[in-house]
Amino acid sequence: MNFINKNNLIKLFTLSIILICFLSCKKDESEPTLQETEYDTFFNLHASQQGGQGTGQEISGTFTKFDFSTAQTTTSITEWDIAFRATTIIVNGGVSLETIDEPERTGNAGAYIANGTFNSIMEVNTSLIEQDSNTGYAIATGSGNGWYLYNSQEFIITPIAGKILVFRTRDGKYAKMEILSYYENAPENPDSATDTSRYYTFNYSYQPNEGMTTF
Amino acid sequence: MILNKKHLSTFFLIFCFFYVFSQDQEKMKTDSTNSEYLQEVIITATRTVRQLSSLPLPAQIISKKELETTNIIRLNDILNEQTGLVTTLDFGGGQGIQLQGLDSQYTLILLDGAPLIGRSAGTLDLSRVTVGNIKQIEIVKGASSSLYGSEALAGVINIITEKTKQINGASINFRTGTFNTNDISTNINYKIEKLRISAFLNRFNSDGYDLNENENLNTVEPFINSTLSAKLFYDFSKITSLLISTRYYTQNQDFVASESLKGKSYIDEWNTHIQLKHKYHEKWNSYFEFYATRYMADEFLNDSEGYRFSDNFFNQLMIRPEIRLTYNWEDKKVFTAGTGFNHETLQRTNFSENPVFNSTFAYLQYDTNPIDNLNIIIGARFDNHNEYKSQLSPKVALRIKLNNKLALKGSVGYGFKAPDFRQLYFDFTNATVGYTVLGYNAVNTAIPILEEQGQIANILVPISEFQGDLKSESSIGTNLGADYNLNSKIKFNINFFRNSIVNLIDTRVIANKTNGQNVFSYFNVNEVYTQGLEFDSSWDCCNQFKIKFGYQLLYAKDKETEKAFENGEVFARENPLSPSFQLEKNDYFGLYNRSRHMANIKIFYTIPKYNINANIRAIYRSKYGLIDSNANGYLDNYDTFVDGYSIIDIAFNKTFYDNYELGLGVDNVFDFTDTQNISNISGKIIYAKLNIQF
Numbered sequence: 001m002n003f004i005n006k007n008n009l010i011k012l013f014t015l016s017i018i019l020i021c022f023l024s025c026k027k028d029e030s031e032p033t034l035q036e037t038e039y040d041t042f043f044n045l046h047a048s049q050q051g052g053q054g055t056g057q058e059i060s061g062t063f064t065k066f067d068f069s070t071a072q073t074t075t076s077i078t079e080w081d082i083a084f085r086a087t088t089i090i091v092n093g094g095v096s097l098e099t100i101d102e103p104e105r106t107g108n109a110g111a112y113i114a115n116g117t118f119n120s121i122m123e124v125n126t127s128l129i130e131q132d133s134n135t136g137y138a139i140a141t142g143s144g145n146g147w148y149l150y151n152s153q154e155f156i157i158t159p160i161a162g163k164i165l166v167f168r169t170r171d172g173k174y175a176k177m178e179i180l181s182y183y184e185n186a187p188e189n190p191d192s193a194t195d196t197s198r199y200y201t202f203n204y205s206y207q208p209n210e211g212m213t214t215f
Numbered sequence: 216m217i218l219n220k221k222h223l224s225t226f227f228l229i230f231c232f233f234y235v236f237s238q239d240q241e242k243m244k245t246d247s248t249n250s251e252y253l254q255e256v257i258i259t260a261t262r263t264v265r266q267l268s269s270l271p272l273p274a275q276i277i278s279k280k281e282l283e284t285t286n287i288i289r290l291n292d293i294l295n296e297q298t299g300l301v302t303t304l305d306f307g308g309g310q311g312i313q314l315q316g317l318d319s320q321y322t323l324i325l326l327d328g329a330p331l332i333g334r335s336a337g338t339l340d341l342s343r344v345t346v347g348n349i350k351q352i353e354i355v356k357g358a359s360s361s362l363y364g365s366e367a368l369a370g371v372i373n374i375i376t377e378k379t380k381q382i383n384g385a386s387i388n389f390r391t392g393t394f395n396t397n398d399i400s401t402n403i404n405y406k407i408e409k410l411r412i413s414a415f416l417n418r419f420n421s422d423g424y425d426l427n428e429n430e431n432l433n434t435v436e437p438f439i440n441s442t443l444s445a446k447l448f449y450d451f452s453k454i455t456s457l458l459i460s461t462r463y464y465t466q467n468q469d470f471v472a473s474e475s476l477k478g479k480s481y482i483d484e485w486n487t488h489i490q491l492k493h494k495y496h497e498k499w500n501s502y503f504e505f506y507a508t509r510y511m512a513d514e515f516l517n518d519s520e521g522y523r524f525s526d527n528f529f530n531q532l533m534i535r536p537e538i539r540l541t542y543n544w545e546d547k548k549v550f551t552a553g554t555g556f557n558h559e560t561l562q563r564t565n566f567s568e569n570p571v572f573n574s575t576f577a578y579l580q581y582d583t584n585p586i587d588n589l590n591i592i593i594g595a596r597f598d599n600h601n602e603y604k605s606q607l608s609p610k611v612a613l614r615i616k617l618n619n620k621l622a623l624k625g626s627v628g629y630g631f632k633a634p635d636f637r638q639l640y641f642d643f644t645n646a647t648v649g650y651t652v653l654g655y656n657a658v659n660t661a662i663p664i665l666e667e668q669g670q671i672a673n674i675l676v677p678i679s680e681f682q683g684d685l686k687s688e689s690s691i692g693t694n695l696g697a698d699y700n701l702n703s704k705i706k707f708n709i710n711f712f713r714n715s716i717v718n719l720i721d722t723r724v725i726a727n728k729t730n731g732q733n734v735f736s737y738f739n740v741n742e743v744y745t746q747g748l749e750f751d752s753s754w755d756c757c758n759q760f761k762i763k764f765g766y767q768l769l770y771a772k773d774k775e776t777e778k779a780f781e782n783g784e785v786f787a788r789e790n791p792l793s794p795s796f797q798l799e800k801n802d803y804f805g806l807y808n809r810s811r812h813m814a815n816i817k818i819f820y821t822i823p824k825y826n827i828n829a830n831i832r833a834i835y836r837s838k839y840g841l842i843d844s845n846a847n848g849y850l851d852n853y854d855t856f857v858d859g860y861s862i863i864d865i866a867f868n869k870t871f872y873d874n875y876e877l878g879l880g881v882d883n884v885f886d887f888t889d890t891q892n893i894s895n896i897s898g899k900i901i902y903a904k905l906n907i908q909f
Contacts, residue, residue, distance in 0.1 A: 116797075117786060117794060149846040183791075201791070
């Protein structure tokens with residue numbers, strides 16, 4: 001009873017060496033290494049606005065710009081992907097609707113809204129991507145049209161579950177976003193009297209690799 | 216759960232008490248209750264006098280006796296105690312009735328066979344109807360447009376008032392209770408030879424109540440209302456008679472919108488109904504009817520300086536002449552035919568025009584017993600309207616008596632509701648928020664004006680879509696049931712129903728405004744169904760003691776929503792920081808404001824020896840949803856629901872010296888309130904009643 005004799009052991013050893021070498025060689029070839037997809041939650045992005053909503057004045061105010069590559073808000077004129085003003089979300093691509101204080105588009109960003117859980121949106125359907133235009137934004141505004149529902153009895157904005165915003169960034173990369181709350185510190189049951197609105201909390205994933213449409 | 220263990224045990228104790236007490240009295244039983252039951256007749260189901268117990272349609276009657284022993288004073292309260300019926304509130308506080316899971320706007324409300332009007336937001340407020348002069352209330356469930364036309368989609372509730380009497384007499388009824396709520400009624404009957412006159416006067420006032428103590432507003436503001444009705448009956452001969460009835464109702468209520476905005480709201484309503492009955496021949500009867508009614512509601516608000524802030528008016532008129540013939544071909548073979556004309560106008564704030572509706576209608580019905588134990592009713596009605604497509608509403612119903620105990624019945628009918636004035640001509644912009652609501656017919660003119668003013672950011676539905684007509688909402692209602700009489704004391708009744716509705720009218724966004732708000736209009740969009748079963752039972756344990764139990768199971772769903780759940784297109788989130796997840800098909804709860812289960816149990820008890828009657832009534836309603844609290848657009852199992860509840864009422868009456876009756880009672884014994892969700896339940900009410908017959 002001695003299967004593993006000396007001879008076999010040597011063969012096995014040699015085979016292992018070859019295999020290890022082969023596998024590691026393959027690894028070396030696939031350069032450059034891929035950057036990992038970034039996943040994070042952004043808290044309390046403040047998106048202020050002046051006018052509108054029964055004030056009798058036209059809506060105005062600076063959009064709060066967001067850059068996926070730095071995962072930060074920015075005031076740059078060109079280096080931004082998306083921007084927020086109250087419930088309105090615009091992309092840095094297409095043309096301006098020319099509301100007051102609306103920034104010019106300098107990039108090639110676009111967007112669409114997908115239905116699903118955040119994790120279930122694993123690939124971008126690039127054919128659905130639209131840009132802002134002079135008739136409307138890629139992310140439609142108004143209750144029930146885009147990402148939120150407005151409760152007119154309680155005056156509360158709630159993000160619609162299962163609406164995942166998919167973006168192409170200004171430079172052709174992709175990101176997805178799930179808006180979680182429109183109120184400061186994402187309270188469990190927002191109260192229009194005590195909680196401050198226009199503070200976005202959202203989950204997002206950013207695919208930093210050129211041309212990759214998966215997350 | 217309000218019906219907790221403690222309450223249940225209290226209820227059970229009272230039940231036992233009644234039961235034990237009743238055992239002593241059993242010796243003196245007679246059979247009078249039973250014969251009374253068999254004689255119950257209903258006229259709403261066929262527009263002829265029919266025995267309720269042999270009817271092929273699901274129907275029920277609330278008797279005068281029940282109204283008197285329960286000491287209820289308003290119509291909404293007595294209807295709320297019936298199987299499958301529940302009072303629901305509209306935005307303006309109007310209390311309507313949900314029937315077979317359909318909204319109150321789909322149930323036609325008749326007063327002595329003629330429709331009540333004044334549905335400013337779809338609901339006809341039933342709390343404006345006093346029960347003081349009601350003889351009985353007839354409820355016919357299932358689509359009934361084959362006789363009644365528009366609105367009779369879920370069913371018909373007909374309030375039958377007291378007839379003029381052969382003897383002179385009068386009565387006074389007074390009830391006073393919590394919230395300084397006082398109701399006083401008087402009835403007078405007078406007869407001179409062939410002329411009979413009756414008059415009824417009711418005055419009802421209350422200080423209202425407040426469920427949210429911290430606010431400036433009351434839940435119900437103080438009000439006072441009066442009803443005056445009079446009937447004149449003249450017997451020309453044995454074959455010809457004339458009945459003229461009129462009713463006038465007026466209400467005056469405080470109207471408070473905020474601390475600084477205060478005013479009044481007024482309602483004025485009158486009805487006139489003239490009926491001439493003539494018998495040509497033993498077999499031929501004719502009825503000539505003329506009905507006219509006007510409903511006016513006005514409200515205003517002044518600011519703290521006394522300047523007028525807002526003014527609203529609503530003024531609806533309806534005129535309806537109608538001729539009806541019945542031909543009794545043979546015994547139990549009756550033809551009914553009728554034709555008439557309906558004229559309606561409405562003047563209202565925020566309307567694009569003062570619309571006029573004219574329609575003509577004709578109906579035919581054949582009620583026959585081809586063989587002894589089979590009854591068949593077939594009928595149809597044709598409505599020709601100046602604004603909508605004409606409607607043909609057929610219906611067929613049959614009842615087979617298998618033996619002395621069991622009868623099966625079934626009916627299929629078509630029901631419709633023509634779009635109301637508001638859905639066509641509304642032109643309203645909210646002054647504080649800035650959104651706009653347009654009636655379907657107002658879109659064509661209103662949108663270009665808004666565009667000219669630069670108020671439209673973009674149009675989502677082109678106005679060319681509004682060229683055709685808004686279609687009537689319509690339904691096919693099916694009812695299948697059985698009557699089972701175990702013996703003369705114990706009776707069961709079960710009915711399975713399904714109402715399948717198409718072209719349900721809903722609002723949708725048609726344009727975005729530059730102020731960030733939307734323009735809404737009305738569309739035929741949804742297909743919904745309501746289905747379930749109704750179960751009723753009664754047990755005449757003995758002459759003194761009667762128990763009734765009723766239950767309704769209900770599934771009310773939107774077909775498109777059902778599909779969205781099936782396709783996995785609906786998601787929810789447990790709290791703001793958790794990711795959303797996909798919902799399953801059975802996570803869809805159904806339409807808003809529908810409870811899966813509703814039940815009632817009533818125990819009536821009489822001790823003739825002491826002229827005492829007492830009763831205890833309980834209603835239960837299981838949880839229901841009012842808002843899409845997790846904002847995914849649908850009512851699902853992860854939304855916040857209004858908890859189920861039960862309410863128990865107790866009443867006790869004793870008659871003295873034949874003509875005096877004293878009553879005491881407590882409504883809502885356990886003082887149930889839900890200040891957040893249910894504003895029409897005020898909490899416990901303790902009252903006393905005095906009735907005097909002259």
